Amino acid sequence: MRIRSKITLLAGALVFVASAMIVMQYVNERQQTADLLESVRKEREASFSSIVEISGAPLAILATDYSIWDDMVDFVTDPDPQFAQDNLADVTESYNADRVYVYDPSGKPVYAYVNGEDPASLPPLPPEAFDLFRKERTAHFFLVQDGTYVEYRMGTIHPIADSMRETEPRGFLLAGKAWDQEQVARFERFSQSIILAQGDPIPPSGVVFPYSVYSWNGDTASEFYIFSPVPIVSESQAASEKELYLVIGSFVLFLILTFVFLEIFVTNPVSTLTRSIERKDYRRLESLKRSRSEFGTLANIVLGFSEHELVLEGKAKDDAILSAIGSGVMAVDAAGNVTLINAKAEELLGITAASVLGRPAAKAFAAQTHTCEPIKDEDLPLLRALREKKARTDTLICMRADGTRFPAVVTSAPVVLGGSVIGAVQDFRDITNEEAVERAKNDFISLVSHELRTPLTLLRWSVEKMESMTQIQKQELDLLIAPMVSAIERMRSLVSSILDVSRIELGTFAIGNAPVDVPGSVKRILLELAPHIEGKKLSVEESLPALTKTVYSDERLLQIIVSSVLTNAIRYCDMGGRIRVVMSEGEESVELAISNTGPGIPPEEQPKIFTKMFRASNARLLNPDGTGLGLYISKSFMERLGGSISFTSVPGTDTTFTIRIPYGKAS
Amino acid sequence: MDTKKILIIEDDPHLSQLMRGHLEAIGFAVEVAMDGEQGIEALEHAPDLILLDIMLPKMDGLTILKMIREKGDWGAKVPIIIVSNLNPDTDEILKSTAMYTPAYYLVKAELSLQEMTDKVRGALSLA
Numbered sequence A: 001m002r003i004r005s006k007i008t009l010l011a012g013a014l015v016f017v018a019s020a021m022i023v024m025q026y027v028n029e030r031q032q033t034a035d036l037l038e039s040v041r042k043e044r045e046a047s048f049s050s051i052v053e054i055s056g057a058p059l060a061i062l063a064t065d066y067s068i069w070d071d072m073v074d075f076v077t078d079p080d081p082q083f084a085q086d087n088l089a090d091v092t093e094s095y096n097a098d099r100v101y102v103y104d105p106s107g108k109p110v111y112a113y114v115n116g117e118d119p120a121s122l123p124p125l126p127p128e129a130f131d132l133f134r135k136e137r138t139a140h141f142f143l144v145q146d147g148t149y150v151e152y153r154m155g156t157i158h159p160i161a162d163s164m165r166e167t168e169p170r171g172f173l174l175a176g177k178a179w180d181q182e183q184v185a186r187f188e189r190f191s192q193s194i195i196l197a198q199g200d201p202i203p204p205s206g207v208v209f210p211y212s213v214y215s216w217n218g219d220t221a222s223e224f225y226i227f228s229p230v231p232i233v234s235e236s237q238a239a240s241e242k243e244l245y246l247v248i249g250s251f252v253l254f255l256i257l258t259f260v261f262l263e264i265f266v267t268n269p270v271s272t273l274t275r276s277i278e279r280k281d282y283r284r285l286e287s288l289k290r291s292r293s294e295f296g297t298l299a300n301i302v303l304g305f306s307e308h309e310l311v312l313e314g315k316a317k318d319d320a321i322l323s324a325i326g327s328g329v330m331a332v333d334a335a336g337n338v339t340l341i342n343a344k345a346e347e348l349l350g351i352t353a354a355s356v357l358g359r360p361a362a363k364a365f366a367a368q369t370h371t372c373e374p375i376k377d378e379d380l381p382l383l384r385a386l387r388e389k390k391a392r393t394d395t396l397i398c399m400r401a402d403g404t405r406f407p408a409v410v411t412s413a414p415v416v417l418g419g420s421v422i423g424a425v426q427d428f429r430d431i432t433n434e435e436a437v438e439r440a441k442n443d444f445i446s447l448v449s450h451e452l453r454t455p456l457t458l459l460r461w462s463v464e465k466m467e468s469m470t471q472i473q474k475q476e477l478d479l480l481i482a483p484m485v486s487a488i489e490r491m492r493s494l495v496s497s498i499l500d501v502s503r504i505e506l507g508t509f510a511i512g513n514a515p516v517d518v519p520g521s522v523k524r525i526l527l528e529l530a531p532h533i534e535g536k537k538l539s540v541e542e543s544l545p546a547l548t549k550t551v552y553s554d555e556r557l558l559q560i561i562v563s564s565v566l567t568n569a570i571r572y573c574d575m576g577g578r579i580r581v582v583m584s585e586g587e588e589s590v591e592l593a594i595s596n597t598g599p600g601i602p603p604e605e606q607p608k609i610f611t612k613m614f615r616a617s618n619a620r621l622l623n624p625d626g627t628g629l630g631l632y633i634s635k636s637f638m639e640r641l642g643g644s645i646s647f648t649s650v651p652g653t654d655t656t657f658t659i660r661i662p663y664g665k666a667s
Numbered sequence B: 001m002d003t004k005k006i007l008i009i010e011d012d013p014h015l016s017q018l019m020r021g022h023l024e025a026i027g028f029a030v031e032v033a034m035d036g037e038q039g040i041e042a043l044e045h046a047p048d049l050i051l052l053d054i055m056l057p058k059m060d061g062l063t064i065l066k067m068i069r070e071k072g073d074w075g076a077k078v079p080i081i082i083v084s085n086l087n088p089d090t091d092e093i094l095k096s097t098a099m100y101t102p103a104y105y106l107v108k109a110e111l112s113l114q115e116m117t118d119k120v121r122g123a124l125s126l127a
Helices: A003-064 A066-077 A081-089 A127-136 A181-191 A231-279 A282-289 A294-305 A307-324 A343-349 A381-388 A432-468 A474-506 A518-528 A530-535 A555-571 A603-608 A617-622 A630-640 B013-025 B036-045 B061-069 B072-077 B092-100 B113-126
Strands: A099-103 A109-114 A138-145 A148-157 A171-178 A194-196 A206-214 A220-229 A328-333 A338-341 A366-368 A392-399 A405-417 A420-430 A514-516 A539-543 A551-553 A578-585 A589-596 A644-649 A655-662 B005-009 B029-033 B049-052 B080-084 B104-107
Touching: A003 A138, A003 A148, A003 A171, A003 A181, A003 A206, A003 A220, A003 A231, A066 A081, A066 A099, A066 A109, A066 A148, A066 A171, A081 A099, A081 A109, A127 A138, A127 A148, A138 A206, A138 A220, A181 A194, A231 A282, A231 A294, A282 A294, A294 A307, A307 A343, A328 A343, A328 A381, A343 A420, A366 A405, A381 A392, A381 A405, A381 A420, A405 A432, A432 A474, A432 B013, A432 B113, A474 A630, A474 B013, A514 A555, A518 A530, A518 A539, A518 A555, A518 A578, A518 A589, A530 A555, A551 A555, A551 A655, A555 A578, A555 A589, A555 A630, A555 A655, A603 A644, A630 A644, B005 B013, B005 B036, B013 B029, B013 B113, B029 B036, B036 B061, B049 B061, B049 B113, B061 B072, B061 B080, B061 B092, B080 B092, B080 B113, B104 B113
Parallel strands: A539 A578, B005 B029, B005 B049, B049 B080, B080 B104
Antiparallel strands: A099 A109, A099 A171, A138 A148, A148 A171, A194 A220, A206 A220, A328 A338, A328 A420, A366 A392, A392 A405, A405 A420, A514 A551, A578 A589, A589 A655, A644 A655
């Protein structure tokens, strides 16, 4: 049975028991009160009866007083007014009577006195009454006269000698007292009661008992109700009732409070906890966990054991793995909505997981084919994997959220669980670098193969020519050998450049360190290039003073560099232009500035001038067969030597390349 | 028979020398131009055939080709053999020369002097 039912049942039982006890207590008290009242009533009743008797005693004495009997016997036969006056009328008050009647033995009225009225009316008494009187000798009865109850005492008259009333009565004497207001008030005063007639309302807080008065023949003349107040008991009754309500009320209030308290602090948390566990409402459990009571502890324990916790733990581990993966990973459910996306995918696509989880895959991943044609949503790798139920790898162009694109290799596959496809997963990586490397490799291969063609052609044609000659003159031989030498030199130079580039990239070439005569080297190179200078009719200005400080470096490399830069200056100088070579000594290095007049380097291409295989557009035009490696090699060599090469080229003025050669130290 | 005049427009002096030597030895009159400008000047001598390299300094081969073809009636008809080191199947520049109807595409690296002679004779006989 559930706690709430138990508590309700308990509360109900307590209420029942308590109420029963209280009610019993109340009933008990009531009973006691009733018993008390009953005894009081009996006592009051007895008391009232005795008061009535005592009150009526003088009447009885008047009616049966034998001290005047002898005179009374005479009176019956010969009523003497004076006697009546003295012994009957005048004495009524002292006997608490207000009327006296005398009858002869046959029942014939002889004398009547009623409250001073003389003569007065007689009470209606039938002969049977007198028969009864004769037999009984005394009587106590009530008659209604003029609407008032009158109490009568009757005594038979005898001679004094027959005080025992043994002989035949000589007459009847009736003494009466009306129960008028005065008499009733007297009774009420003495008995501390109220005399109520039938039908009168009964006042509260007292006892009531009936009092009957009887006629001469035993019939009930009237029944009164005597009310006797019992203040203390009734007060205590009222108090008891008030107390009862108060006690019951407080008890019920107490129970309600207890019930509410239990409901809030016990039943509700227990029931919430139970329900949450049953329904696996983990969010609820998490919030319950924070409560500092035993319920919080329970919730915590349950969570700890719950699949939820295990799932969370498992998920956390999976998330950690996913975050560590270097490719973007995305998964969808069978409906094609995104269920998983790792940090790398977010980064690559420029989106957040929160914005795409639960939404269709196309919202997160848009792509084009390798040839820049858009891919329809349903043909995206994830959705194709779902549909075709097999893995595939595609090279695509992926679109980022900001509209930029990147090439990617995307591998997608369906996710199968228990024989059915529950979703699909794809991983993709940005191959921009790989493509760039591939491109560079291809460019390099093209460059090399292209560069080799001309020398090869020269050699082949020269050899073809030689083969067709049966004899050859020295002159003709020299003519044929010249192109071959040129070809060989070109190939050698190409191979050497390639080797240098590879040495630079691998960082494997050795740098010599010896004193270098920089001005001397430069002058020598100028001499070597003299034919080219003359061929373009260029003028040369040189300023190559002797150095005050010794330069320690690798002479061979320096020569290659200077030669390369100078060759460029000559090559790109306009016909009849001017070359200037100026050397100056700086604090830490020697600066060699080589300038040439001419069209210069287009500004938009200047930033790329030192990159491998880059040729400025006008350079291509002026010298289509250049490799684009020269400046790259020169700059790299120079940097290895601890120096640098920079340039300025403003169209319309000189182009100046500045080579900075550090002094270095003797090793 | 008239000696046929051949104009070679080629920037590599060694190559042009070998070509000239070979063609003169079999009886052609050969003139050599080292770049586009010289080539255009040499058109005044109305050669019977032009051997044209595409990769030339200062003016690219395509422009020269266009200018030759625009040199009036003679220019539209003169046979031109393109001799280069580019791949005629893939190179975009070579492909776009097609509209100027060169007679042949020859790849230097794969060419023998004999083959070149054959092609020259063939182009001349077709003209």
